[in-house]
Amino acid sequence: MESSFTSTVGLQLLTICCILLFVWIRTEGRKSLPSLNTENIWCCSICTYVYIDAKDDLSTCPRCSSINKKVEE
Ligand SMILES: [Zn+2]
Numbered sequence: 001m002e003s004s005f006t007s008t009v010g011l012q013l014l015t016i017c018c019i020l021l022f023v024w025i026r027t028e029g030r031k032s033l034p035s036l037n038t039e040n041i042w043c044c045s046i047c048t049y050v051y052i053d054a055k056d057d058l059s060t061c062p063r064c065s066s067i068n069k070k071v072e073e
Pocket of ligand 1: 063
């Protein structure tokens with residue numbers, strides 16, 4: 001019984017470690033992303049996929065390869 005309890009706690013600790021590692025990688029990855037000032041956030045008009053592209057007039061959707069036009073706000 002005791003060994004079963006220990007392995008359960010160990011598994012939970014391992015899961016928590018994995019989650020923390022995953023969150024850390026995501027946070028670090030976000031920091032190393034290039035500045036958003038020079039890049040534009042695009043939302044595909046065909047598949048509604050949101051992505052970042054440096055172009056400011058026409059951009060190709062990485063998911064469905066359709067050409068998107070920049071919508072002026
Ligand atoms: Zn698309």
